[in-house]
Amino acid sequence: MGEAAxxxxxxxxxxxxxxxxxxxxxxxxxxxxDAKFIWHKESSLGDxxxxxxxxxxxxxxxxxxxxxARFSPVMKEVxxxxxxxxxxxxxxxxxxxxxxxxxxxxxxxxxxxLQFVCKFVYLKVENPDTRFTSECEAGDVLxxxxxxxxxxxxxxxxxxxxxxxxxQIVFRYCSSSGEIDDAANPNGSLLNIAGIMNKxxxxxxxxxxxERASESMLGSADGKKIFQSMIESLVLx
Amino acid sequence: xxxxxxxxxxxxxxxxxxGKAVEHAIHSLGFTPVEDVRIGKHIQLSINSxxxxxxxxxxxxxxxxxxxxxxxxxxxFTIEKVG
Numbered sequence: 001m002g003e004a005a006x007x008x009x010x011x012x013x014x015x016x017x018x019x020x021x022x023x024x025x026x027x028x029x030x031x032x033x034d035a036k037f038i039w040h041k042e043s044s045l046g047d048x049x050x051x052x053x054x055x056x057x058x059x060x061x062x063x064x065x066x067x068x069a070r071f072s073p074v075m076k077e078v079x080x081x082x083x084x085x086x087x088x089x090x091x092x093x094x095x096x097x098x099x100x101x102x103x104x105x106x107x108x109x110x111x112x113x114l115q116f117v118c119k120f121v122y123l124k125v126e127n128p129d130t131r132f133t134s135e136c137e138a139g140d141v142l143x144x145x146x147x148x149x150x151x152x153x154x155x156x157x158x159x160x161x162x163x164x165x166x167x168q169i170v171f172r173y174c175s176s177s178g179e180i181d182d183a184a185n186p187n188g189s190l191l192n193i194a195g196i197m198n199k200x201x202x203x204x205x206x207x208x209x210x211e212r213a214s215e216s217m218l219g220s221a222d223g224k225k226i227f228q229s230m231i232e233s234l235v236l237x
Numbered sequence: 238x239x240x241x242x243x244x245x246x247x248x249x250x251x252x253x254x255x256g257k258a259v260e261h262a263i264h265s266l267g268f269t270p271v272e273d274v275r276i277g278k279h280i281q282l283s284i285n286s287x288x289x290x291x292x293x294x295x296x297x298x299x300x301x302x303x304x305x306x307x308x309x310x311x312x313x314f315t316i317e318k319v320g
Contacts (some may be wrong), residue, residue: 064306100306107308109247114254154251154309188254 007231009035010048012078012094014069019055019091022211027052030060030214031227034057040072049234050087053094055147055209065108065150066096075101087131087230088203092148095195097207104198104205105163106155111148112188118147120219121186123194123208124174130197131233132204135225140169141178142222144208146186146194151207153189153196163196171195171206239284243314245305246277262289280304283319292316 009027013020020037026037038045045051058069069075075097082088082103090098098104111117120143125136136142155163163169171194175184185192187207195206210223241272247253260274282299284292296314305312 063304067303067306099308107306109309110252110254112252114258156308167291 006032006034008047008049009033009052009236010045010050010076011035011052011054012038012040012074012093014040014056014058014072014097015177016058016060017054017093019057019093019209019211020210021089023052023054023232024212026211026223026227030224031231033231038074040069040074042074043077045074045077045081048081050089050230051081053078053088053090053097054211055092055094058093058097061150064096064100066098066100067092069093069097072099079103082198082203084201085200087234089132089226089230090203090205091209091211092143092146092151092207095207096150098203098205103203104196105159106153106196108150109152109154109188110150111186116147116149117151117186118145119186120145120213121194121208122174122176122178122184123171124180125170126172127170127197129167130170130201130204130229132197132226133170133231135229139178140207140225141174141176142225143176143220144210144223145219146214147212148207149188151187153187153190153193153207155190160190163193166199168196168199169193170197170204171208238317239286239289239316240319241280241282241284241292241296241297241314241316242301243280243282243304243312244277245280245300245310245312246275247251248309248311260306288320289316 125140172192210226213220213223256274300312
């Protein structure tokens with residue numbers, strides 16, 4: 001890949017997405033890559049190298065979070081792209097959509113506190129050997145904000161065991177010093193799970209918002225590591 | 238025409254924090270015999286189908302594929318002939 005070649009981020013826009021411009025800004029202006037929006041009615045992803053399903057409230061969270069968005073025409077293409085090994089990351093509502101679409105296992109329950117939680121949290125990098133975390137070390141603690149009402153990750157025992165067995169748990173909520181305990185769990189998620197990937201390792205879902213924490217003036221630039229990891233993995237392919 | 242009345246609730250094995258919060262409120266009103274409050278969704282479908290069996294089959298399919306998330310929810314329904 002030449003000096004001038006840039007990674008192309010495709011950011012899907014659903015009715016009700018509201019973190020699409022943040023993701024675009026980080027991809028284009030912070031990471032200095034290409035980025036474009038893909039309206040959910042599109043039947044093609046074009047030449048995108050990475051697909052981001054951004055945060056927000058697609059379809060007003062009607063029925064369940066992400067339940068309607070998965071029927072958007074573009075999701076057929078996202079599923080095909082994922083099946084062919086393409087890099088897909090769902091952030092917050094994007095994670096919820098990936099769960100509803102069956103591209104990741106499990107489901108999101110209402111936060112155990114019943115409150116919408118919007119604050120900085122700390123994430124422990126459980127698996128640094130992924131295309132989303134290669135710029136991190138095992139056990140690194142990232143400071144990244146969450147903003148959700150339904151982020152209480154749930155799956156049955158067999159699914160959780162399988163996630164563990166295949167190192168699919170990528171991020172867990174922890175304290176600033178890296179302890180994983182109930183006090184550091186903002187929403188009741190099983191095992192403090194904040195982000196998981198599929199078995200093949202090309203689809204990541206995470207509730208925290210790396211696109212809101214990629215410039216130090218916003219309180220943290222730790223989210224950049226996730227964007228940088230994806231870019232490196234694509235440059236090296 | 239048939240009408241399905243569907244109830245979707247969290248699985249029994251899953252804690253329903255909303256139900257718990259309402260239970261506390263009910264207790265604070267003095268209704269102490271009330272216990273185990275579960276909150277769910279009520280969904281009505283009108284189905285233009287020739288038979289009740291067909292309406293049942295459609296309702297069951299729609300529940301499994303969309304209205305309930307089988308990872309965390311259960312559903313029940315009744316069907317009545319209308320019109």
